[in-house]
Amino acid sequence: MADESAPGPLAGMRVLDLTTGVAGPAATQMLGFLGAEVIRVTSAMIPRIRATDDDPAINVLYLNKECVRLNLRDPRGLDLARRLAAQCDIVVENQRPGSVARLGLGYEALRELRPDIIAISLSASGKGGPAEDEVGYAPNFVSQSGVGLTSGYAGGPPGEYVNWPDLISSHWLVFAVLYALIHRGRTGEGQYLDLSANESLTSLVGDLVLDAAMNGRSAEPQGNREPTMAPHAVYRCAGGYEWISIAIGTDGEWQALCEEMGRPELAEDPRFAGVLERLGHEAELDALIGEWTSAQPPGDLAARLQAAGVAAAPVLNGKQLLEDEHLAAQGRWVEVEHAILGKKWVMTPPWSLSDTPATVRHAARLQGSGEPYVYGELLGLSREEIKELVHDNVIH
Incomplete structure (x- = not known):
């Protein structure tokens, strides 16, 4: 079950979450895993920050968060947003470039309310330069970052990824926030963080840039192949x-694989004796291995290969992940109960901190469920004032 009592290393920090999509909500959820109090703002008047309570994805992105409704097109709603921001240590947004600043919630306005505030903007290209106003989604980031050329098959189009590129930006965002908190702890100073989704991904393909700069080569998709390892598929x-992944990094591992295949002579075959020879005959190599694996269950085969010192793993689907003994032993799955969706299994943070564990404290909250606490306790509004703002569609 979820652990409501675990404080976490960021306990005492409060985050105002003005994000949408995947990257922003995933980042603020990680801050929540680490113990920060995260207040998510939804608005029926602004579709980009709407999320229905019965969306199955809600427990993937909104765990550990309180939720309030707020009409950011109403001056009274903006006033509430500013008052709320003044109560927060961190404000995160990934709206269209410039839109939050035009609402009066940009960094310059926020630090007048709270000088030590940390504000983060995540956009496609970041600020500065001719592309700063461009918008995009994960497939666009993959294309513009250079990562697209690392996926797809030889002779085919570049690959497109969905969602996981956003999670790269999420992790960079959390890293930057933690750095800013360390800086604030030492100096008392807040700061503005500007993060580019495109550049978050470009940081992963420095080898492609270096190859182009030094050798004049442009990368092309290579499928599952790797230029220094074979087999690798x-x-x-x-x-x-059912599938198995096998990757060979040394001649010794190749010899062990040949022994397990019952084909020790392949280790001495001139086509496969060394890595350069194997790289030159990958199609033949993959055909031989594929014929051997096709008659065997991936789990049992992977266990045998691992025992022989060969890097191998079954390709797991969602059901198999839920049933995986290692993940269960690590405590990576926890059951939460959502007010509408009921009991669901969700994954805990992948880090294990010995003294200040990152935890799932509760399921996603319903829209508006945090309003008595946020508007009443934090901002000091009376029940009558909250009721009037709901009636006037300011809290909406």
Whole structure:
């Protein structure tokens, strides 16, 4: 079950979450895992920050967060947003470039309310330069960052990824926030953080840039192949849609694989004796391995190969992840109960901190459920004032 009592290393920090999509909510959720109090703002008047309470994704992105409604197109709503921001240590937004600043919630306005505030903007290209006003989603970030050329098959189009590129930006955002908090702890100073989704991904492909600069080469998709390892691929196994990944990094590992295949002579075959030879005959190599794996269950085969010192793993689907013994032993799955969706299994943070654990404290809250606390306790509004603001569609 979720642990409501765990404080976490960021206990005492408060985050105002003005994000949407995947990258922003995932980042603020990680801050919540670390113990920060996260207040998510939704608005029926602004579709980009709406989220329905019965959306299955809600427990993937909104765990550990309180939720309030607020009409940011109403001056009274903006006043409440400013008052709320003044009560927060961190404000995170990933709206269209410049839109939050035009509402009067940009960094310059926020630090007048609270000089030590940390404000973060996540956009496609970041501020400065001719592309600063461009908008985008994960496939666009993949294309513009150079990452697209690392996916897809030789001779085919560049690959497109969905969602996980956003999670790269999320992790960079959390890293930057933690750095800003350390700086604030030492100096008392807040600061503005500007993060580019495109550049978050470009930071992963420095080798492509270096190759182009030094050798004049442009990368092309290579499928599952890796220029310094062979074999390096996924292979079909017995059963339905079952696969195993195998990667060989040394000649010793290659010899061990040949022994497990019952084909020790392949280790001495001139086509496969060294990594350069294997790289030159990958199609033949993959065909031989694929024929061998096709008659075997991936889990049992991976266990045998691991025991022989060969890097191998079954390709797991969602059901298999939920049933995975190692993940269960690590405590990576916890059951939460959502007011509408009921009991659901969610994944805990992948880090294990010995003294200040990151935890799932509760399921996603319903829209507006945090208003008595946020508007009443934090901002000091009376029940009558809150009721009037609801009636006037300011809290909406």
